[in-house]
Amino acid sequence: MADQDYKKIGQEIIDKIGKDNIQSITHCATRLRVEVYDRQRIDDDEIEKIDEVKGVFFNAGQYQVILGTGIVDKVYKAIVEEDHTMEEKEAEVDKVKEEHNPIKKGVRTLADVFVTIIPGIAATGLFLGLQGVLLNEDVLSFFGTTQDAIPDAVMLLLDVLTDTVFSFLPALICWSAFKKFGGTPIVGFVIGLMLVSPLLPNAYEVADASSNVEAVMAFGFIPITGYQGSVLTALVIGYLGSKLEIATRKVCHKL
Known part of the structure; x- marks a missing residue:
């Protein structure tokens, strides 16, 4: 997808939410997160019709547009590059968070810490699942072999794939x-x-x-x-x- 397409997606999202309705804007690993003044002004159906938008929801004072890993970064970058006033709104996010109750603020802070490492944990989880399938006795017997017949080097590499993230x-x-x-x-x-x-x-x-x-x-x-x-x-x-x-x-x- 070309940069121009991301700019178009970003502009459509801003237009549907309403530029004057945006208090702050930021993003996480998969979602564009927008603090809005008036939730009722936003038509969810219209935003969900925008290309690459996979869903929307409103939580803890934030209107969140689900775009997916990789896409959300490029859409957000296109938004702030196209309109530098959005960078100023992004800088106000921490001030807005302070207005929420302490429990919500604490949960959001923890989420912000862990969301950046979730892809690594998720990838390791996939490797663990793959390891479980490959080393399953029924699968090995189907191919006429056993776990003892697997070279030590292969087992070592599997352990590296599945243990490194959790070790560190x-x-x-x-x-x-x-x-x-x-x-x-x-x-x-x-x-x-x-x-x-x-x-x-x-x-x-x-x-x-x-x-x-x-x-x-x-x-x-x-x-x-x-x-x-x-x-x-x-x-x-x-x-x-x-x-x-x-x-x-x-x-x-x-x-």
């Missing part, structure tokens, strides 16, 4: 949290990698009594292990780390 999940969460809360994403990624550093005892192995792997004791009483599979710890570290970075930047600029 804290790093991905820290990266996304830093990006969301205003820090430098690569700094968040490095901190996340530290949480699952191979120099630390693997959390899964420590939990396995038969592995004989023990946590490192700091100061004789603080157990230290890796944070494999830990979501909450990575999220908290990402939030605190980004805020610390922002505060440090402000101090450094004054020196």
Whole structure:
């Protein structure tokens, strides 16, 4: 699809919603998210007739137009390039979010952190499903083989495809949290990698009594292990780390 087509789609969406009806505009992985002044002015049927629009719904004060992964980025880019006043409306999104109740704001913040890593998790889920099918005893017997006959190199590659995202999940969460809360994403990624550093005892192995792997004791009483599979710890570290970075930047600029 040509850039001109994305501009046409974006302009049609803006026209149907009403430019003067838009309070703010942004997007997530699949949806164009528009804060509007008057929901009743929008004709859902008309918007759903626009090319590439797969559906619409209204939630938490936002009118959301479903366009799909990849398409929404290009449509949003076309909108702000065509009309720079939309960039100013996008910059106001955080202010609008503050007006919502704390629960909705918290849920939306979590969604913003995790939505950027969902494609990686979804792809891994597909690989897990494929692995389950390929290694199924009935499927293997149909081809006259068994799991033991599969080369170790192939099994290793399958494990890489299905385990990598979950092994480094804290790093991905820290990266996304830093990006969301205003820090430098690569700094968040490095901190996340530290949480699952191979120099630390693997959390899964420590939990396995038969592995004989023990946590490192700091100061004789603080157990230290890796944070494999830990979501909450990575999220908290990402939030605190980004805020610390922002505060440090402000101090450094004054020196």
